[in-house]
Amino acid sequence: MRPGDRVGVTSPSSGVDKSLNDRLQVAIHAVEARGYEVVVGACMDGSGHVSAPAPERARELTDMLTDPSIRAIVPPWGGDTCIDLLPLLDWDALREAEPTWLVGYSDNTTILTPLTLLTGVATVHGNNLMDTPYRVPDGLASWLDIVAMPPGATFTQTPPGRYRAQGFDDWQNAPGSDEFTLDTPGRWTRLDGDGDVRAEGRLIGGCVEMLCNLAGTPYLDTAPLAGDGLIVYVEACEHDAGTICRNLHGMRLAGFFDGATAILVGRTRAPGLRTLTQHEAVLDALGGLGVPIVADVECGHVPPYLPLVNGARAVVTHTAERDEVTQTLA
Template identity: 70%
Template sequence: MRFPAPLKSGDRIGVTSPSSGVDADLWPRLEFAIGTARSRGFEVTVGSCMDGTGHVSAPAAERARELTAMLTDPDIRAVVPPWGGKSAIDLLPLLDWDAIRDAEPTWVVGFSDMSTIITPLTLLTGVATIHGNNLMDTPYRAPSGLLTWLDIAALPAGSTFTQSSPGVHRSGGFDDYQRHPDVAEFTLDRPGHWTRLDGDGDVDVSGRLIGGCVETVCNLMGTRFGDTSAIPGDLLVYVEVSGDDAATICRNLHGMRLAGFFDRASAVLIGRTHAPDYPSLTQHEAVVDALGGLGIPLIADVDCGHVPPYLPLVNGALGRVVHNATESTVIQTLA
C-alpha cells in the first residue's frame, strides 16, 4: 500500500465532479464548503466538470480527462468531489490508469457514487483512498469520537488513529442547503449504537479496509475494478446502503459474495441506513440472508454511510475493530 503525503497548509485541493455536478441554486453551499477548506490554509482549484443541469457534470471523456489531470498534477495533493451522483462508472475504462499509478500518490476522498472511483483506485494502484465526507459535507464539525477527512489526510504515513461511535445519529434526511448554505452543525437527534447481526459476543478483529456503497460497488463485481485479490492478507470489508430497498440490497450482497468480495473478510461492517425495508425483509435481515453463512462477525449501524455523522474509513489502511458492551471502535493505521 502507498499513502499520499500528509496535507499541510498551502497545499492545493482539486474539486471536480466525476459523477453529478452542482445545480446553480446550490452553488452557495459549494462556495461555503470551499471557503472551509481555504480557512484551514489550503488552496482550492475548481475544475470545469461541475455542471449540475443533468445527471452527470460533463461527457464521460471530459470527466475522465479532468480527474486524470488532477491525480497526476504534482501541485494537487487531494481531490474531492462535491458529492456522489448517478454515473461515475462510465469513467473507469477512460481513466489513464498507468499515469495515475506512476504519479505521486494523491488523496482522493468521497462516498456514495464516489465508491465507484475510490475503491478501484486502491485496488488497481495500491494507493489509499478515503471513504468519508464529500466536499459539501466538509463544513460540518465532527462530533466527539470522530474525525473529518481533512484531519485524516493531514496525518503522516505510519500514523494510527482511533474513532468511536458517538452513540447518536440523524433521524431524518439531509439539510436544506438552499435555505441554509452555511450549516456546519449536524442535527444528531436519535440515539443509536452498533448492532451485531450474526450473534452475541465480543468482537476484536483486524484486516485491511476495503468496501463502499452497495448500490455502486456491486456493479464492479466480476471486473478488474472490483477484484480484491491484489490486497494481501485478511480484509475488513465495509458496505453501506444509499436508498435501495432491502430486497434489492439482499440480491446485490449475494452477488458480491458470489464474486468473492467477502472471501478473505475477517468481519463485515454495515453502515447505518434510512433505506426502506421490504414488506417481508428488513435491511438487517437482508445482510444476514446474504452474508450470514460466512461465519464472521456482521456489525451493522456503523457510522460510515449516508446517515450523519460520518466515520471516514481509509481504503487500504490496516484496521482493527473492537465491539463489545462498552466499546465500538475502529482503529486505523496508515501502513
C-alpha cells in the same frame, strides 16, 4: 498534506446546481480555512445528471490525480453514473503518479475502491466536499484531519452514539449549515450472534448500489489486499432490502468478501420489505461466511460520518461498552 498544498474539486458524477452555489462556496472556504489552496475544475455543471460528458470528466480527474501540485481531490458529492469513467481513466499514468488523496462516498466509491485495488493508493471513504463545513462530533475525524496525518500514523474513532434519523438540511436557504442534528440514539449492532468482536485487516468497501455493478470485473478484485485479511464495509443508500440482498449475494459469489475477517454495515434509511428488513437482507446474503457482521456503523449516507481509509490496516472492536475502529496509515 501541509498548509499551502492544493486541493482539487471536480465532479466525476453529478455537478452542483446554481441554486446550491452558495453552499459550494461555504464548503470551499472550509477547506481554505485549513490553509489549503482550492482549485475548482471545469466539470461542475449541475444542470444534468452528470457534470460533463464522460471523456471530459475522466480527463479532468486523471489530470488532477497526476498533477504533482494537487495533493487531494474531493468531489462535491456523488451521483449516479461515474461508472462510465472507469474504462476512460489512464490507469498506467495513475499507477506511476505520485499518490494523491481522493475523498468521497456514495457514487464516488465507484472510483475510490478500484483506485486503491488497481494502484495500491489509499483513498478516503468519508464526507464529501458539501458535508465538510459540519463540525465533527467528538470521537470522529474529518477527512481534513486524516489527509494531514503523516505516513504510519494511527488514529482511533469512536462514534457519538447518536445519529440523524430523518431529513437533510436545506442548503439552498441555509447554505452555512455547520451543525449536525443528531436526534436519535444508536450504537453498532452485531447481526450474526452475540459476544464481543475484535477483528483486524485492511479496509476496503463502499456503497452497495455502486460496487455491485463492478463485482466480478477487474475493477473490484480484492485479492491484492486479501493477504493481510480484509475488513470489508458496505452500506446501502436507498434500494429496498430485496434489492440489497440480491446485490450482496452477487458480490459474495464474485469473491468480493473472500478473505474477510469481519464485515461492517453502514446505518441506512433504505426501506425494508414486508417480510425482510435491511439487517435480515445482510444476514441472508453474508451470514454463511462465518465472520462477525457489525451493522449500524457510521460509514454511509446517514450522518454523522466515520471516515474509513481504503487500504489502511484496521482493528475493529465492538463490546457491550464500546464501539471503535483504529486505523494505521501503513
